[in-house]
Amino acid sequence: MTGLVIRGLRRRFGGLAAVDGVDLDVPAGAVTALIGPNGAGKTTLFHCVTGMDATDGGTVVLGDRDLSGLPPHLRARAGIAWTYQRIELFAGMTVAENVRVGAENRRGRPLVAGLLGLPDPRRAAVRAATGAVLDRLGLSALADVPAGTLPTGTMRLVELGRALAAAPAALLLDEPASGLDDHQIARLAGVLRTLADDGLAILLVEHDLRFVTAVADTAHLMVSGRVLLSGRPEEVVAAPLARELYVGEA
Amino acid sequence: MFYAGLALNGLAIGCVAALAAVGLLATYRVTGVFNIAFGAIAVFCAYVMWQCVRVWGMPVGVAAVLVLGIVAPGIGLALERLVYRPLRRAGASGLLVATLGVLVLQLGLVFLLWGGRSSVDAPSLLPAGDVRLPGALRLPFATIVELCVVALVAAVLTVVLKATRAGLMVRAVVDDRDLAAALVPADRLAAAGWAFGSFLAGLAGVLWAPVYHLDPYSLTLTVLETMGVAVLARLTSLPVAVGAALAIGVGQTELTAVHPAPRWQGLVDAFHTNLFVLVLFAALMVLPRLGIRDAGAIGGGLHRAGARRPSSPDPVSRLPLGALSLASVLPLFFDPADLRAALAVPALAVVFVSLVVATGYAGQISLGQAGYAGLGALFMAKLADGGVPWLAALFLGPLLVVPVGWFTGAVSVDKGVAIHRRGLYLALTTFATAAVVARFVFAQPVFVGGLTVFRPPGFTDDHWFYGLELACLVLALLLVRALHTGPLGRALAALRDSEAAAVSAGVDVRRMKVFVFACAAGLAGLGGALTASAAQAFNPTDFDPVQGLVWFAAVAVWGVDSAVGAVVGAAALVAVDAGTVVGVSGLLIGVGAVLLGRFPGGIGAAVRRAGHWLATPAGRPVGKRRLSPAGRAVATRLRAGRTG
Numbered sequence: 001m002t003g004l005v006i007r008g009l010r011r012r013f014g015g016l017a018a019v020d021g022v023d024l025d026v027p028a029g030a031v032t033a034l035i036g037p038n039g040a041g042k043t044t045l046f047h048c049v050t051g052m053d054a055t056d057g058g059t060v061v062l063g064d065r066d067l068s069g070l071p072p073h074l075r076a077r078a079g080i081a082w083t084y085q086r087i088e089l090f091a092g093m094t095v096a097e098n099v100r101v102g103a104e105n106r107r108g109r110p111l112v113a114g115l116l117g118l119p120d121p122r123r124a125a126v127r128a129a130t131g132a133v134l135d136r137l138g139l140s141a142l143a144d145v146p147a148g149t150l151p152t153g154t155m156r157l158v159e160l161g162r163a164l165a166a167a168p169a170a171l172l173l174d175e176p177a178s179g180l181d182d183h184q185i186a187r188l189a190g191v192l193r194t195l196a197d198d199g200l201a202i203l204l205v206e207h208d209l210r211f212v213t214a215v216a217d218t219a220h221l222m223v224s225g226r227v228l229l230s231g232r233p234e235e236v237v238a239a240p241l242a243r244e245l246y247v248g249e250a
Numbered sequence: 251m252f253y254a255g256l257a258l259n260g261l262a263i264g265c266v267a268a269l270a271a272v273g274l275l276a277t278y279r280v281t282g283v284f285n286i287a288f289g290a291i292a293v294f295c296a297y298v299m300w301q302c303v304r305v306w307g308m309p310v311g312v313a314a315v316l317v318l319g320i321v322a323p324g325i326g327l328a329l330e331r332l333v334y335r336p337l338r339r340a341g342a343s344g345l346l347v348a349t350l351g352v353l354v355l356q357l358g359l360v361f362l363l364w365g366g367r368s369s370v371d372a373p374s375l376l377p378a379g380d381v382r383l384p385g386a387l388r389l390p391f392a393t394i395v396e397l398c399v400v401a402l403v404a405a406v407l408t409v410v411l412k413a414t415r416a417g418l419m420v421r422a423v424v425d426d427r428d429l430a431a432a433l434v435p436a437d438r439l440a441a442a443g444w445a446f447g448s449f450l451a452g453l454a455g456v457l458w459a460p461v462y463h464l465d466p467y468s469l470t471l472t473v474l475e476t477m478g479v480a481v482l483a484r485l486t487s488l489p490v491a492v493g494a495a496l497a498i499g500v501g502q503t504e505l506t507a508v509h510p511a512p513r514w515q516g517l518v519d520a521f522h523t524n525l526f527v528l529v530l531f532a533a534l535m536v537l538p539r540l541g542i543r544d545a546g547a548i549g550g551g552l553h554r555a556g557a558r559r560p561s562s563p564d565p566v567s568r569l570p571l572g573a574l575s576l577a578s579v580l581p582l583f584f585d586p587a588d589l590r591a592a593l594a595v596p597a598l599a600v601v602f603v604s605l606v607v608a609t610g611y612a613g614q615i616s617l618g619q620a621g622y623a624g625l626g627a628l629f630m631a632k633l634a635d636g637g638v639p640w641l642a643a644l645f646l647g648p649l650l651v652v653p654v655g656w657f658t659g660a661v662s663v664d665k666g667v668a669i670h671r672r673g674l675y676l677a678l679t680t681f682a683t684a685a686v687v688a689r690f691v692f693a694q695p696v697f698v699g700g701l702t703v704f705r706p707p708g709f710t711d712d713h714w715f716y717g718l719e720l721a722c723l724v725l726a727l728l729l730v731r732a733l734h735t736g737p738l739g740r741a742l743a744a745l746r747d748s749e750a751a752a753v754s755a756g757v758d759v760r761r762m763k764v765f766v767f768a769c770a771a772g773l774a775g776l777g778g779a780l781t782a783s784a785a786q787a788f789n790p791t792d793f794d795p796v797q798g799l800v801w802f803a804a805v806a807v808w809g810v811d812s813a814v815g816a817v818v819g820a821a822a823l824v825a826v827d828a829g830t831v832v833g834v835s836g837l838l839i840g841v842g843a844v845l846l847g848r849f850p851g852g853i854g855a856a857v858r859r860a861g862h863w864l865a866t867p868a869g870r871p872v873g874k875r876r877l878s879p880a881g882r883a884v885a886t887r888l889r890a891g892r893t894g
Binding site for chain 1: 729731732733736737738739740741743744746747748750751752753754755756757758759760761762765769
């Protein structure tokens with residue numbers, strides 16, 4: 001399949017198996033959600049897939065390329081883009097520059113070329129990609145505004161823009177709805193659906209079950225490092241196990 | 251072979267180090283701040299003690315009560331109230347710069363009040379004499395008392411922090427002062443912690459002064475070197491710190507009995523006199539992590555958020571740049587003595603600019619620029635001595651420093667612990683590098699003995715040499731510009747603002763850090779080569795590691811992300827040093843550094859703010875009535891984002 005394929009992923013912290021042999025498919029053109037209670041291992045899995053955390057086994061394959069063992073920046077260049085649970089922006093840069101950093105680091109460039117001030121052959125392409133992403137997310141009017149001065153919802157969009165500017169094949173979002181109000185969540189859901197319709201493989205790690213059911217095609221319930229339940233979001237959310245874990249109902 | 255007599259001597263050295271380490275750790279445990287200024291406070295108290303006894307004729311006991319009961323705790327209380335309380339929400343870097351400011355301020359005061367003179371007649375609190383041991387061995391009373399003090403402080407602190415309600419409250423304040431303030435008198439506890447930490451510093455200073463020369467720089471450096479013991483103890487374990495200090499002290503003296511082949515004797519001698527430096531360096535290289543509270547961005551407290559946009563040159567910055575260009579040629583019209591003094595400005599400016607690159611643009615704290623600068627000077631002199639044309643040596647020497655910077659950068663990010671090895675760790679690593687270089691290279695006759703630094707015909711005239719220095723400075727500024735603009739500048743700024751976000755955007759953080767350290771080292775090397783050439787001599791004191799701390803504080807005060815500020819700062823530092831008495835510059839830099847928490851971005855940011863304010867006509871309302879159509883669209887979107 002195209003998209004992201006995770007097989008047998010494991011991560012232990014001492015005697016605790018935070019991620020215990022997880023298999024997960026994140027198909028292209030769909031939104032896949034990963035839900036579960038606090039401490040289930042969702043964010044650890046997220047970091048293992050992005051390479052921000054080491055793994056103790058398993059593979060991460062994007063399309064036909066095995067990314068296991070690659071450092072995070074090379075996974076980013078290979079086509080995985082992600083945003084964090086906590087907002088991570090380049091606060092000293094403008095919105096456009098934030099997005100531009102994502103576009104211009106898709107490929108490495110000799111540092112000496114930058115040091116000598118040689119013209120960047122990708123400049124026009126980077127500019128076009130930046131403009132396209134800003135337009136798509138409705139950020140063009142804010143292009144020159146310092147990112148650190150924006151409200152939370154707009155910061156989330158800028159993060160998303162930075163991720164999309166790299167033209168990724170897979171997009172991983174760790175609790176993108178946290179800190180957003182209902183209006184902003186609905187706007188984000190619309191953006192994600194459009195991106196999925198355009199063929200992007202999207203993996204959501206999310207606590208907000210309403211958001212998950214509204215936007216996801218498939219949901220996986222993770223508990224104690226394992227995926228215990230998979231299916232349509234409304235079915236997974238309504239399952240007794242999920243209700244017990246989330247609202248204490250058996 | 252183990253020699254008991256030497257071991258007892260080593261015990262005395264180890265006691266001094268243990269006292270410093272316990273003081274550092276105790277201060278860290280009760281205040282949450284790794285107080286790099288510990289040694290400077292110790293030196294200040296030792297000088298006050300000397301003044302009371304030797305100049306004013308006070309009895310030693312009365313002077314000790316005055317110094318340890320009033321002066322030292324008073325310094326702690328003043329620091330807490332004036333410096334650290336306003337910085338309670340600052341990141342580790344903001345606190346680090348503040349402690350550097352305190353260090354520089356205290357040293358400046360010592361130089362100002364006592365002229366920085368060394369003194370061998372520091373009064374001793376401890377009884378003379380010794381205890382006889384079997385085998386004709388003698389253990390000095392002083393060592394016994396110091397051991398008791400160290401053991402007492404370690405034991406009492408451990409018990410109080412772990413087993414008492416007061417200790418619990420102190421730990422709560424250290425963990426989260428704002429949160430603890432709702433439950434306990436956080437400000438009073440923090441003040442008590444600082445008073446206690448400063449008391450320990452004062453005690454250490456008063457006890458050391460009679461053992462060592464009472465000298466501002468060497469005593470401060472000695473304390474800084476014992477930070478290795480604190481690092482070995484992972485900044486947490488007092489017993490490990492005491493044990494390690496005693497073991498290193500004993501090891502240091504035992505090494506004096508090692509006599510290898512003559513060709514290796516110099517190396518062994520260097521080891522036995524500098525074992526603490528080596529331990530600091532090795533501990534930082536080997537230990538994977540420190541238990542450091544290192545919240546916030548690396549440059550937190552040093553930069554002003556949203557202050558710089560790499561791809562958008564600030565029009566306001568052109569004004570000082572133009573004025574600077576004009577001012578830089580003025581020394582060519584000075585009288586010969588003043589021109590000679592001005593030769594130090596471009597050289598120091600290049601070193602300062604190297605700090606802007608590492609810390610200002612990439613957010614990597616570097617306290618080791620003095621070491622790189624000295625190496626640049628040394629390599630240049632060696633190459634020129636070896637027959638390489640002088641002008642080529644001037645640039646090749648600094649190029650040879652690049653691998654050293656590369657190594658430091660690589661160490662700071664290797665083994666996948668880049669996120670953890672930040673802030674204080676980086677500061678200690680770079681400082682340790684400078685200290686190792688100073689002790690194992692600059693202080694070794696085999697490397698610097700008989701070294702001649704000369705200027706070739708044509709540049710013996712100060713006017714021509716100053717012109718060459720200006721050309722080098724322009725070259726450095728062009729390099730800096732390349733590092734501040736375009737994709738490379740944005741990648742570095744990304745690294746500074748958020749490493750995590752930079753990685754997710756595909757920025758190779760490791761390569762970037764190593765690269766920036768290498769560039770900064772090369773630039774510092776060029777500044778050092780110019781410094782030595784200006785003086786036509788290699789003076790190790792010009793590249794003292796403590797000098798590097800002063801430089802860092804100075805650049806932070808002038809705006810760590812401002813190349814123009816760095817150049818102006820270098821000129822101001824040289825001018826103040828030349829035009830006033832010793833100590834004034836340190837005092838000014840120290841005051842500026844401790845106030846940085848209140849004025850993020852330093853003088854550079856203040857000037858930029860003033861420039862923007864001037865650019866807005868007085869009395870003109872800045873509001874929606876003046877917005878252009880595009881501005882109104884932005885404002886509408888911003889309001890929509892805020893209200894949802």
